[in-house]
Amino acid sequence: MSNIFSNEDIEYIYKYYNGSNLKEITKKLKRKHVSNICRIARKLGLTDKGRSGFFKGHNKTKKIIWTHKMIEFLKDNYKKMPYRELSKNLHSSEDTIRRKLKELKLVKLEPGESIWDYVEHPRGMKDKTHTKTNRAKISNFQKKYWKTKSKQEIDNRTIKANRTKKINGTINPNRNKRNPYSRAKGGKRPDLGDIYFRSAWEANIARYFNLLGIKWEYEPKEFVFQDVQRGCISYTPDFYLPDEDRWVEVKGWMDKKSITKLNRFKKYFLEEFNKLEIIDEGRYKTIEKNKSLIPGWE
Numbered sequence: 124m125s126n127i128f129s130n131e132d133i134e135y136i137y138k139y140y141n142g143s144n145l146k147e148i149t150k151k152l153k154r155k156h157v158s159n160i161c162r163i164a165r166k167l168g169l170t171d172k173g174r175s176g177f178f179k180g181h182n183k184t185k186k187i188i189w190t191h192k193m194i195e196f197l198k199d200n201y202k203k204m205p206y207r208e209l210s211k212n213l214h215s216s217e218d219t220i221r222r223k224l225k226e227l228k229l230v231k232l233e234p235g236e237s238i239w240d241y242v243e244h245p246r247g248m249k250d251k252t253h254t255k256t257n258r259a260k261i262s263n264f265q266k267k268y269w270k271t272k273s274k275q276e277i278d279n280r281t282i283k284a285n286r287t288k289k290i291n292g293t294i295n296p297n298r299n300k301r302n303p304y305s306r307a308k309g310g311k312r313p314d315l316g317d318i319y320f321r322s323a324w325e326a327n328i329a330r331y332f333n334l335l336g337i338k339w340e341y342e343p344k345e346f347v348f349q350d351v352q353r354g355c356i357s358y359t360p361d362f363y364l365p366d367e368d369r370w371v372e373v374k375g376w377m378d379k380k381s382i383t384k385l386n387r388f389k390k391y392f393l394e395e396f397n398k399l400e401i402i403d404e405g406r407y408k409t410i411e412k413n414k415s416l417i418p419g420w421e
Contacts, residue, residue, distance in 0.1 A: 128152075128163055136160060140169050142218035143206070161218070189223065201229060282352040314419045323421040324407060325361055325373050330417050331410055338366050348391050358384045360399060370399040375407065 128136075132152050140148060145157040154160060193213055200209065201224055206217040213220065224230045253261065269277070308323040315333075318341055320326040325341075332339045340363045347357045362371040374381060389396040402410075414420040 128159075133163060136163050137169065140164050142169070142216040145218075164218070194223075194227070197223060198227070198229065278353065286352070308421070312419075322373075322375075324375055327414075327417070327420055328362070328371070328373050328402060328407075328410070330419050332362070332364075334417050337364055339364055339371075346388060346392050346395065348387050350391070351387060355380060355384045355387060358388045368398060370395065371402060372399060373402045373407070375404050377403070 135152065136148060140160070145160055148160050149155075149157045152160070196212065197209065197220070200212075201220075204212075206220050209220050210217045221230075272280075309319070309321045311317050311319050312326045312329075315326060315329050318329075320329070320341065329339060329341065342359050342361060343363050345357050345359045348355070360370040361373050363369070364371065372385075385396075385399075388399070411420075
């Protein structure tokens with residue numbers, strides 16, 4: 124859905140926006156996220172940011188200055204009072220209250236929203252990228268920073284990051300279409316339903332299953348090791364064969380990390396581990412001998 128607003132849309136927001144009817148306007152203009160309406164409202168000066176010139180001749184609204192006392196009042200009462208009452212006590216709009224709560228991380232962002240939809244991005248870097256020189260400076264700074272940290276501090280940071288990944292469901296790098304194996308040929312295969320595979324080996328095994336008429340699902344489930352806080356905290360088998368209730372892992376080489384994952388999979392999910400079949404390099408090479416019979420083999 125486009126984020127481009129027509130003049131009619133902008134005029135509608137300017138006419139009807141009041142800080143508390145975001146959902147109604149979003150639905151009326153057939154937009155996916157309320158953040159898009161907020162963005163236009165800020166540019167129109169309908170929030171405490173001030174008017175920006177879509178319509179000339181209107182007085183700028185006064186920008187609220189948050190004092191320590193006001194912030195403490197907000198923290199103490201945001202769960203008890205409705206936005207309307209908070210707005211009245213703090214002499215600011217309900218939209219301003221919402222933005223401040225998000226800035227203070229007292230409320231969760233809606234799906235598709237960013238904190239920068241409510242707070243001005245530092246130094247105006249939103250939608251911009253750093254130069255190679257600046258990236259090198261940032262990299263050097265990070266390296267020096269981590270050298271000052273003790274092993275315990277690094278471990279605590281790792282544990283916290285892994286805990287967050289478990290909560291957000293972002294442990295598996297393939298969910299973001301990022302190939303963790305630099306030597307593998309990751310990408311979508313049009314002949315396999317345009318599914319993203321991490322490697323050519325995995326895609327070829329899927330084609331092998333198709334030749335044999337075996338139904339398969341690619342990485343349908345992620346097994347999370349809830350009690351593990353560092354290192355390998357989850358395992359995702361490559362294939363599940365539903366008709367046979369069997370898991371298949373394509374593993375050309377067995378490195379230390381892979382061994383750890385399988386050992387923990389066995390420890391925490393023994394029943395599922397007993398259903399696991401590993402196609403190693405030897406097995407793969409045997410299948411490859413018949414590649415002329417397998418359409419699309421890479």
